[in-house]
Amino acid sequence: MPKARIIRDTQVKPFVLDASYSSKMILDDIVAGAQTIQINEGTLKAGCKTGGGVHEKNEIYFIFRGSAVIHLDQETFNIQAGDTVFIPGGVFHSLDNNSPTEDLVLLTFWENAQDNEVYNLRVKAWGKSFKTIDED
Numbered sequence: 001m002p003k004a005r006i007i008r009d010t011q012v013k014p015f016v017l018d019a020s021y022s023s024k025m026i027l028d029d030i031v032a033g034a035q036t037i038q039i040n041e042g043t044l045k046a047g048c049k050t051g052g053g054v055h056e057k058n059e060i061y062f063i064f065r066g067s068a069v070i071h072l073d074q075e076t077f078n079i080q081a082g083d084t085v086f087i088p089g090g091v092f093h094s095l096d097n098n099s100p101t102e103d104l105v106l107l108t109f110w111e112n113a114q115d116n117e118v119y120n121l122r123v124k125a126w127g128k129s130f131k132t133i134d135e136d
Helices: 117-126
Strands: 015-018 021-027 038-044 059-065 067-072 075-080 084-087 093-096 104-110
Touching: 015 117, 021 117, 038 117, 059 067, 059 075, 067 084
Parallel strands: none
Antiparallel strands: 015 021, 021 038, 038 104, 059 084, 059 104, 067 075, 067 093
């Protein structure tokens, strides 16, 4: 039986992809000790953009802080804190943080962690999916 757990965001080590984006793996099967969804916290720096991509599986964004423009295939939408975006598999998506001062913080949700390429990059670089700020 899995043990209940509290994960403190401030104690999770960010995985830095580049100067514009970092990612904290908040929850996955290993952290939970049971099958669960993957929750990732991403931070896109003020004034930065993501390159965009297409995934085979569905992804969900919850905008936690800030605002941005999201591109979903050929459509563009303004999004802000409190918005939820469902991105079906096969849909191209990218983000533009147009704020010159405020970082965009979003939570991403995946049914299976391995479907998220950032998760796989983290495992390749660290040998595991999750680190605290106290680890190396």
